[in-house]
Amino acid sequence: MIRIKARSVTAGVVEGEAIVSQMPISFTGGMDPDTGTIREPSHDLEGRSVAGKILVFPTGKGSTTGSWQFYAAFKRGNAPKGIINVKAEGVVAVSAIITDTPMVHELENDPLELIKTGDFVKINADEGFVEIEGKSDNEKG
Amino acid sequence: MELSKKQQEMLEGKHGRGARKAMEILVAYGECYNAERMIPITSVHIAGNYPVLMDEGIEWLEDLAQGGTKVSVYTTKNPEMFDFDDWEELKVPEMYQDRQRRIDAVLRSLGVTLTYSCHHYLLGNVPRFGDHIAWASSGSQVYANSVIGARSNRDGDHVALAAAITGVIPEWGMHLTENRRGQVVVETERLNLEGFTTADYQAIGWRVGKIVGDKIPVFVNLPADSAIQNIKGILYTLTVTGAVGLVHLVGITPEAPTLEAAFGGTVRPLDRISVEQKDIDQAYGEISFTSEDKVDMVIFGCPQCSIQEIQEIAGMLEGKSVHPETQLWICTSAWVKTLCERMGLLEALKSCGVRVVADVGAADGPHLYLKEQGVRVIAINSARGSYYAHNLFGMDTWFGSSRECIQTAISGRWEGKK
Numbered sequence: 001m002i003r004i005k006a007r008s009v010t011a012g013v014v015e016g017e018a019i020v021s022q023m024p025i026s027f028t029g030g031m032d033p034d035t036g037t038i039r040e041p042s043h044d045l046e047g048r049s050v051a052g053k054i055l056v057f058p059t060g061k062g063s064t065t066g067s068w069q070f071y072a073a074f075k076r077g078n079a080p081k082g083i084i085n086v087k088a089e090g091v092v093a094v095s096a097i098i099t100d101t102p103m104v105h106e107l108e109n110d111p112l113e114l115i116k117t118g119d120f121v122k123i124n125a126d127e128g129f130v131e132i133e134g135k136s137d138n139e140k141g
Numbered sequence: 142m143e144l145s146k147k148q149q150e151m152l153e154g155k156h157g158r159g160a161r162k163a164m165e166i167l168v169a170y171g172e173c174y175n176a177e178r179m180i181p182i183t184s185v186h187i188a189g190n191y192p193v194l195m196d197e198g199i200e201w202l203e204d205l206a207q208g209g210t211k212v213s214v215y216t217t218k219n220p221e222m223f224d225f226d227d228w229e230e231l232k233v234p235e236m237y238q239d240r241q242r243r244i245d246a247v248l249r250s251l252g253v254t255l256t257y258s259c260h261h262y263l264l265g266n267v268p269r270f271g272d273h274i275a276w277a278s279s280g281s282q283v284y285a286n287s288v289i290g291a292r293s294n295r296d297g298d299h300v301a302l303a304a305a306i307t308g309v310i311p312e313w314g315m316h317l318t319e320n321r322r323g324q325v326v327v328e329t330e331r332l333n334l335e336g337f338t339t340a341d342y343q344a345i346g347w348r349v350g351k352i353v354g355d356k357i358p359v360f361v362n363l364p365a366d367s368a369i370q371n372i373k374g375i376l377y378t379l380t381v382t383g384a385v386g387l388v389h390l391v392g393i394t395p396e397a398p399t400l401e402a403a404f405g406g407t408v409r410p411l412d413r414i415s416v417e418q419k420d421i422d423q424a425y426g427e428i429s430f431t432s433e434d435k436v437d438m439v440i441f442g443c444p445q446c447s448i449q450e451i452q453e454i455a456g457m458l459e460g461k462s463v464h465p466e467t468q469l470w471i472c473t474s475a476w477v478k479t480l481c482e483r484m485g486l487l488e489a490l491k492s493c494g495v496r497v498v499a500d501v502g503a504a505d506g507p508h509l510y511l512k513e514q515g516v517r518v519i520a521i522n523s524a525r526g527s528y529y530a531h532n533l534f535g536m537d538t539w540f541g542s543s544r545e546c547i548q549t550a551i552s553g554r555w556e557g558k559k
Binding site: 033064 | 166170195197532
């Protein structure tokens, strides 16, 4: 298990299976609130559901109405349960805060390299760190 | 971020749970952009209508309003789905009436002024030069920054509402002078602007937005006496194809009396683009999303029509009438509809077969039920409206000038560029 320092955007602790994208995500038009599926054509997560996962991606993009879309997905049980961003952006941060979703960004090491889809990940946004199961410290690079 | 004593108290819940939620939103938002402090704002405009909010969004607002949460600065609201005076004639389903009643009730309880208008800046919500504001609709936000010289980021509804409740916003982006300098010079000297329609100006905006992305463009060849609808044509369209929050129109934008001023005093070597006629022609092809000649509906009002625009439409229609198989709607605010009535325009337009609808915009709200009523092919004089009606509601849309749209309404077939 390795632990990486991070800056908290919201509070809370959550753990689960990671799903990792190398591309920015727009919640408006890019994620179906009825399924949690990424539906942006040519996105690296196209057709994959982020529901109940720890969603790891670079940053947000797109319409500021994305926070309404994320909130609807959350109420329908289809939102990710934790968010790790390289650098947080307004729409994603607001989505996390209105749904009490634990969220961190600005990690000491690049989460897009360290975390693979399927890894078991813990976000502790109260104390500001992320833990990845089954990895050793020398993988931090 | 450094918070004042009162802001810290809000965060701790000492001013109620609504203020606490609002301050939590602003702190998380400010954190993303390394804002150092909160600054006071003078004006807020919120946007989300039912298709955006959905049932869950209404519930979120109702929860926020619990315990008597109120806005503390003047806050107006973008258009909704239908005009309550007209719901029977518009054949609005019961479900949507229920949702709009709930939106009405919760916004009234929060203290939001129920303008249901996107030309709120023509009718009371008028910031002054240099004011910090939070406007959550991308079109009016770029208008505020570029024409009025007020300062707003591209804030979403949650942030704008949080700002309305607390009276402050994190200081970042467009609020800071150093971030308002021009980045890309846009030349239009090769275009024959004298013969340009407002639709042609929108085609300029369409093209420039695609090229500049989120960079701040500086238009250097627009005449200082350009008509306001042409300026709006450029600005409102730029925000569709680009993520632009501020446009410097040299000689028009208060911060850009000269090219040097637009760049903050020094003109550095910068990117330059020149818009040509072939770009305009290409844009027309991209803004229409259909090839069907028969048009079900012609719709004006994205953004909502001003009284001048309605007078112009009425003038073009005089002595003619709308084709029996085509509808013509003019979307506007309740104020302007009242003015139309007073000016005798409502009657005159009605006799030509035109419906003036208040409280809705031509880009979104009504399409939910229009689609259910079988309206499919739409002609519109707004690039923004064409794009959203197509992409959000799957409408087949034609885009052209006001005159072409009027001719289409009369013949029932698309009369513009193909």
